[in-house]
Amino acid sequence: MVNRREIMETIHMISDENLDIRTVTMGISLRDCATEDIDRLCEKIYDKITKKAEKLVSESEQISQEYGIPIINKRISVTPIAIVAESCKGDYVKIAKTLDRAAKEVGVNFIGGYSALVQKGYTDGDRRFIESIPEALAVTERMCSSVNIGSTKAGINMDAVKQMGQIIVKASQLTADNGCIGPAKLVVFCNAVEDNPFMAGAFHGVSEGECVVNVGVSGPGVVQCAIKKLGKDASLDKVAETIKKTAFKITRMGQLVAAEASNRLGVDFGIVDLSLAPTPAVGDSVAYILEEMGIGTCGCHGTTAALAMLNDAVKKGGVMASSSVGGLSGAFIPVSEDAGMINAARVGALTLEKLEAMTCVCSVGLDMIVVPGDTRADVISAIIADEAAIGMVNCKTTAVRIIPAIGKTIGDTLEFGGLLGSGPVMPVNPFGSCDFINRGGRIPAPLHSLKN
Amino acid sequence: MKAIVTVMGEDKVGIIAKVSTLLAESKINILDISQTIMQDIFTMIMLVDTDKSEKSIGEISDMLNELGKEIGIDIKIQHEGIFNSMHRI
Numbered sequence A: 001m002v003n004r005r006e007i008m009e010t011i012h013m014i015s016d017e018n019l020d021i022r023t024v025t026m027g028i029s030l031r032d033c034a035t036e037d038i039d040r041l042c043e044k045i046y047d048k049i050t051k052k053a054e055k056l057v058s059e060s061e062q063i064s065q066e067y068g069i070p071i072i073n074k075r076i077s078v079t080p081i082a083i084v085a086e087s088c089k090g091d092y093v094k095i096a097k098t099l100d101r102a103a104k105e106v107g108v109n110f111i112g113g114y115s116a117l118v119q120k121g122y123t124d125g126d127r128r129f130i131e132s133i134p135e136a137l138a139v140t141e142r143m144c145s146s147v148n149i150g151s152t153k154a155g156i157n158m159d160a161v162k163q164m165g166q167i168i169v170k171a172s173q174l175t176a177d178n179g180c181i182g183p184a185k186l187v188v189f190c191n192a193v194e195d196n197p198f199m200a201g202a203f204h205g206v207s208e209g210e211c212v213v214n215v216g217v218s219g220p221g222v223v224q225c226a227i228k229k230l231g232k233d234a235s236l237d238k239v240a241e242t243i244k245k246t247a248f249k250i251t252r253m254g255q256l257v258a259a260e261a262s263n264r265l266g267v268d269f270g271i272v273d274l275s276l277a278p279t280p281a282v283g284d285s286v287a288y289i290l291e292e293m294g295i296g297t298c299g300c301h302g303t304t305a306a307l308a309m310l311n312d313a314v315k316k317g318g319v320m321a322s323s324s325v326g327g328l329s330g331a332f333i334p335v336s337e338d339a340g341m342i343n344a345a346r347v348g349a350l351t352l353e354k355l356e357a358m359t360c361v362c363s364v365g366l367d368m369i370v371v372p373g374d375t376r377a378d379v380i381s382a383i384i385a386d387e388a389a390i391g392m393v394n395c396k397t398t399a400v401r402i403i404p405a406i407g408k409t410i411g412d413t414l415e416f417g418g419l420l421g422s423g424p425v426m427p428v429n430p431f432g433s434c435d436f437i438n439r440g441g442r443i444p445a446p447l448h449s450l451k452n
Numbered sequence B: 001m002k003a004i005v006t007v008m009g010e011d012k013v014g015i016i017a018k019v020s021t022l023l024a025e026s027k028i029n030i031l032d033i034s035q036t037i038m039q040d041i042f043t044m045i046m047l048v049d050t051d052k053s054e055k056s057i058g059e060i061s062d063m064l065n066e067l068g069k070e071i072g073i074d075i076k077i078q079h080e081g082i083f084n085s086m087h088r089i
Helices: A004-015 A038-052 A056-067 A093-106 A124-138 A158-174 A220-230 A236-265 A286-293 A303-319 A339-346 A352-358 A377-394 A434-438 B015-025 B057-071 B081-087
Strands: A020-028 A071-078 A110-117 A143-151 A155-157 A186-190 A211-218 A268-273 A366-372 A398-405 A413-415 A422-424 B002-010 B029-038 B041-049 B073-079
Touching (some): A004 B041, A004 B081, A020 A056, A020 A236, A038 A093, A056 A071, A056 B057, A071 A093, A093 A110, A110 A124, A124 A143, A143 A158, A143 A377, A158 A377, A158 A398, A186 A377, A286 A303, A366 A377, A366 A422, A377 A398, B015 B041
Parallel strands (some): A071 A110, A211 A268
């Protein structure tokens, strides 16, 4: 039997330090649903999702109760719809509505996979599909969308970058009376991963199996408390060691839940995602971990170094704790979903430029950033291009989830509510690079020798 | 199934009696028990076996919660696996 101290440590992590399983995400392949008739396609998609995920919510809740560990979200990811629906000629928005309906039927709070992979080029279907994204996001509640526009091997599809700037603006305009929620459910990726359990960027990759369970753990609060207990005089190697040990323990929870869920649901165990995912709740913030490490306010000089160490230590600790690690696995820095980031942005310590630097050393990218409503599409495209270049050159996933807050300007706040939180409108560099974006074409894949 | 029952709160007369009575009524066997008082806070950890119980862990958990509210302490029951998995390789 584990000893008393260990039992109390686990209990404290859960009850006082916000340790939880952030998401149990079921990945479902829809490749076998493809057919020319869109109504038939929707029918097949609905039937497959509601059958496969029928018990996802109830079994997850059962596990949560038995083990006494909160499982916050139950979600579904599906094969990128641009691929599934390629041969259909009808209105893609019908499929979006079907996904939304299926999500509501099985009781998950998000379904991801209204996605397209265009890192090298577009098919005609991809083009029509991407055009449908703003409306699809506006008429659905729980559906999330993503587009992969670049990769280390293919380079960056700059035509898609240009289009995505326009799509984001349109998605915001169409949902202006609903807190501009559209672009908060839309991620533009470079090097998207196929087994990510986290929204809004989750989709079930084409090389994935029929049906899998992926689990995302969380525990910024636990890491923060562990560093706090070390005191201010502990050297950075001691801090790194503490983060590693804590990440190990957190990930063991994920492994346990993933194995249990896969067993009970009768589907394959996919991966455990090691990410430190914050929420707007106090004591659940990645920014506050950095501040606990000694950073004055998140975003000031030193932040990138601290984040690099945190991200690396989380991976080192987590990798041994799970039999299969994947997804995005790193520290997330979504501004609107992290109380410390919101505060840092509000006081002016955290800028878009600093966030860009931070994304070079941590998981994902410019996430949940609110910009003025009059930000031009070509400026957003340029932000996407910069972020994609970082991902492409550094062989890592980067993403942009940016929200032009229609009718709002710097100093205002956009409220999303729930896990998406609220974001202060952040200033954007006013000088544009319209001509660069309008050139279109492709940024070739980078050289991977002669590294300096 | 083996589970861990943790009881925490202000010390008062009869906590152990009430908790173990409730467990006994539900045919839950206590395998190990340790109890201490730290800074006036009563903490008790029990290893229990629920195999003979007809109740699900969810029902047992609800009952313990209710008792906890009644006597003003915090009572949890969790599958032993969560502690083993976190602290043992």
